[in-house]
Amino acid sequence: MLEAGVGELAHDPGRRLVSGGHVGRSERVAVIGVGILGASVGCNLSRQGAEVVFIDAGRPGEGVTNWSFSWVNASNKTGRRSYFDLNVAGMAAYRELAETIGPDSWWHPSGHLRWAGDTAAEAKLLETAELLAGWDYRVEVCTGAEVRRRLEPALRVPAKTPVLFYPDEAWVHGRHLVGRLVGRAVESGAEHRFGTAARNIGIGPDGSVRTVTLSDGSCLDVDVVVNAAGPSASQVAGLIARHLPMRREPGVVTRLGCAQVPVHRAMHAPHIEIRPDGDASVVLHSREIDAVIDTGEDPVELARQLHEAAKHVVPELGNARVAQTRIAYRPIPADGFPSVGAVPSVPGYYEAVSHSGITLGPVIGRLLATEILSGKRDEMLADFRPERFPQ
Incomplete structure (x- = not known):
């Protein structure tokens, strides 16, 4: 967990911004929280030339990322079409990532099975399957007997029970993937401060991010802070006097x-x-x-x-x-949807907080890194901007 605290530190006259307020590729970015989201954002930034410092009170990938069901999917995200589409993009980003860095022990695209125990729940699952098929999402309706014969012989499932099989879904070994991403970032020059908590974020006279002070007493001059602190994200937001409402789940x-x-x-x-x-x-x-x-x-x-x-x-x-x-x-913003992107009132401060961190890690990592480096705000994140939470 990251420790909370409030403070404002001196302006760094050497800090550089390019036009439009976003950072140039030589700028220093502190990524607070090194689970799947923090590792993905930091890796994308570092590979594109930014100077990245990973900060985590524990070890990378050993927090909630390691204690998640780690299911890569969009079939459970049908409440809002834009959220479904973002998760579909997350699935595609995983396939691209596996081709780029190699699947190793972290990537398992073996599909996903789902079935119900009563007729009402069964009808709801079949209704969802019909909706997903209409959205061009691959789903097969099998029987329990077919599943035992073709896919999972060890299961005890009634022979005639409808079972949904989502062949494009996967599971991820989150800790192994975070290790790979952090390793690639370090190869590109990233630093890390593991075992140290973020205690203060210093704000300059112009209201923008200037420094991060750590629990070991050290102070880092930075241009950008990415709050990817998972369940502790509201504490980190508090360091800039921002209220980020989170569920307690x-x-x-x-x-x-x-x-x-x-x-x-x-x-x-x-x-x-x-x-x-x-x-x-x-x-x-x-x-x-x-x-x-x-x-x-x-x-x-x-x-x-x-x-x-x-x-x-x-x-x-x-x-x-x-x-x-x-x-x-679970790191869940109050309305259940991700909080991703810049907070306009504090230039240089960004959030990457989401319950669906496993599914969304690679796509959010790519989109947020682009936003930080170029200022380009992707429409895919339009419904999930941090400014939707009133201050």
Whole structure:
């Protein structure tokens, strides 16, 4: 977590801006928070010639990025067409990224399965599938028997149950990807200050960003700050006296250790979400179990409930053991949509905050880096600008 604080530090007379108020490629950018969004923005900036400093109170990719279901999709984003389109662009950006840096252990484009446990929920899923097909989003309606035969033989799903298969969806090993992106940025000259929190953002007499002071007492002269601090984004915004409203939404994720992983792709089954997490691990999550976190349930008990639900869907997971469990707070702006781009009242301050950080990381990284370096505001982000939140 990043520590909060408020302060204004002296103007740096050596700071340079190009016309229009955006930075030139030789300018210094502090990226606060090095999860998937911060790493993506910083990597794009560094590869295009900006001087980047990554700042994180912990280690890169080990916060909420590592404790996410990490499902790359747009099928769950149909509430607003512009948000759906942004997530489709995020999926395409992943495919491009995999071609650019190599898929390695981080990219798993194996598709996604979803089915329901009652007729009302089933009807809603099929209605969504029809909507998505009309938006040219690939979806196949299978039966449980077909899924067991073609895709996931270890599943326990009724033979005639409709199962939606989204072949273009994927899951990502977030921590591995963040490591790759930070490594590429460092190769291009980026610096990092891991294990140090941002305590102050200094504002000059003209109202623009000048400095960042860290918890170790050091002070960095910067031209731009990117707030990609995830659940701590509202604290970082507070350093410039900005109110960024965020939801308080905890989620619990459990990792199971498996001698052999019995599933091949991410899936949403009734009451439980399951996906592989490498050669010897499976990740479990459930929104139903998230709902009881604030009742004081012990994380050990929450993990037991997740494991029990998973065993009903994949009986082989009965032999697995609970390896890790974490309750993490999701980085969700108050209206549920991303906050991405410049805050006009504070030149040099930008936000990259989103619940769908895994799906949106590469596309937001590219679009925001372009905005910072050239001043060009992409229309794809028009509905998600930070200024929609009144100050």
